[in-house]
Amino acid sequence: MDYFHYKNRELLCEETPAAELAAKYGTPLWVYSKRTLLHHLRQIQKAFAEVDPVICYSVKSNSNLGILKVMQEAGSSFDVVSGGEFFRVKQAGADTTKVVFAGVGKTDEEIRFALENNVLMFNVESEAELDAIAAVAGSMERVAPVALRLNPDIDAKTHAKTTTGKKGNKFGMDIERAEQLAAKVLGDKRLELRGIHMHLGSPILTTDPYAEAVVKAVEVVEKFRARGHDTRWINLGGGFGINYRKQEALPASAYAEVIVPAIKAAGCRLALEPGRFIVGNSGILLSRVIYTKREGGKLFVIQDAAMNDLVRPAMYDAFHRIWPASPSVDPPSDYEAELPGCEPADVVGPICESGDYLAKGRWLPPMQRGDLVVTFSAGAYGMAMSSNYNSRPKAAEVLVDGSSHKLIRRRETYDDLVAHELV
Numbered sequence: 001m002d003y004f005h006y007k008n009r010e011l012l013c014e015e016t017p018a019a020e021l022a023a024k025y026g027t028p029l030w031v032y033s034k035r036t037l038l039h040h041l042r043q044i045q046k047a048f049a050e051v052d053p054v055i056c057y058s059v060k061s062n063s064n065l066g067i068l069k070v071m072q073e074a075g076s077s078f079d080v081v082s083g084g085e086f087f088r089v090k091q092a093g094a095d096t097t098k099v100v101f102a103g104v105g106k107t108d109e110e111i112r113f114a115l116e117n118n119v120l121m122f123n124v125e126s127e128a129e130l131d132a133i134a135a136v137a138g139s140m141e142r143v144a145p146v147a148l149r150l151n152p153d154i155d156a157k158t159h160a161k162t163t164t165g166k167k168g169n170k171f172g173m174d175i176e177r178a179e180q181l182a183a184k185v186l187g188d189k190r191l192e193l194r195g196i197h198m199h200l201g202s203p204i205l206t207t208d209p210y211a212e213a214v215v216k217a218v219e220v221v222e223k224f225r226a227r228g229h230d231t232r233w234i235n236l237g238g239g240f241g242i243n244y245r246k247q248e249a250l251p252a253s254a255y256a257e258v259i260v261p262a263i264k265a266a267g268c269r270l271a272l273e274p275g276r277f278i279v280g281n282s283g284i285l286l287s288r289v290i291y292t293k294r295e296g297g298k299l300f301v302i303q304d305a306a307m308n309d310l311v312r313p314a315m316y317d318a319f320h321r322i323w324p325a326s327p328s329v330d331p332p333s334d335y336e337a338e339l340p341g342c343e344p345a346d347v348v349g350p351i352c353e354s355g356d357y358l359a360k361g362r363w364l365p366p367m368q369r370g371d372l373v374v375t376f377s378a379g380a381y382g383m384a385m386s387s388n389y390n391s392r393p394k395a396a397e398v399l400v401d402g403s404s405h406k407l408i409r410r411r412e413t414y415d416d417l418v419a420h421e422l423v
């Protein structure tokens with residue numbers, strides 16, 4: 001579900017033509033639909049309302065201040081993984097007492113910064129980190145709120161690079177170690193064990209891993225309580241899947257159906273860390289064809305977005321729907337099919353890497369120099385993972401609200417590229 005649609009073979013974002021945005025702001029351009037963002041946040045808020053959860057939008061998925069502000073104003077809190085992300089949510093006006101802080105390598109400075117800002121919980125990933133948090137809290141004469149991140153050894157069946165809850169991943173700890181650390185917290189006045197945390201991987205298109213995870217979570221919470229901890233929080237992380245290929249995403253209510261009853265029965269508070277589900281289908285990457293070429297029996301569409309903008313296809317073999325903004329052929333319902341009037345093409349960027357592509361062998365209508373290309377479902381882990389590789393200035397970002405739009409990050413310039421370098 002999103003608010004991007006074709007009308008008379010012209011792509012609109014809400015009521016705004018994509019071509020108007022490209023003409024005004026240039027390409028490549030990230031375009032976000034505010035209505036789609038809010039739709040997805042509200043879907044989660046509504047589905048889990050019965051247990052009054054804290055929804056912590058996962059900042060890593062898209063950290064633009066304009067997006068964070070929309071989230072903050074709509075009642076979302078935040079999941080951060082660095083001091084930089086903590087700084088961003090403060091800038092966006094977040095209530096930092098509802099912010100959760102994850103990540104395997106928090107530094108003392110980051111821990112101190114989070115404590116100064118009254119973080120809701122650190123998602124603790126190791127004994128060494130727990131010791132560091134205790135030491136920093138002690139030096140500040142504070143009690144640090146912690147949640148132990150469990151590695152529940154659940155296979156969420158995602159890409160190898162995005163699975164996080166299986167034995168052998170660097171994240172979290174097994175249940176035995178969590179129990180040992182819980183015992184350690186009990187004897188330490190600098191620490192308070194508020195809950196447990198898990199993040200299974202991403203994107204997850206079935207509810208089974210969550211059903212399994214919440215059962216394990218409740219078992220652990222009950223053990224902790226039996227030993228005298230006042231453990232109230234279960235944080236099940238993010239990972240809800242979105243529509244990359246067709247309409248494959250589950251509604252938030254499907255996840256709620258397997259999670260909410262267990263949380264209620266255990267009398268726990270629920271935190272969730274959705275990123276992709278909220279922002280993924282809310283954004284597109286708009287680019288312009290520079291050249292087409294036929295070589296080695298293949299058609300290449302060379303356009304001005306590259307792997308430095310959207311690295312997901314190169315990094316995760318990710319599939320994004322791609323279609324022209326003003327196509328000569330109506331968009332298909334199945335973007336993986338062999339389509340009449342179309343021809344297979346590799347959609348590539350200008351970067352000097354064979355891995356620089358947005359799609360390979362994709363059936364597309366005829367395209368020529370100057371045509372606008374749309375890469376859909378690019379709002380999450382798109383701009384957030386972009387770089388300046390090949391000294392390409394980062395693209396601009398625009399937030400659309402109906403028929404109005406505003407720039408939320410200006411396009412970088414050549415001067416920006418060298419601004420931090422010293423000679």
Ligand SMILES: Cc1ncc(COP(=O)(O)O)c(C=O)c1O
Nearest residue numbers: 058199202238239273274275276
């Ligand atoms: C700990 C944690 N929470 C939440 C998320 C957000 O996941 P998603 O954007 O798939 O919802 C991630 C993603 O890597 C994560 O590592």
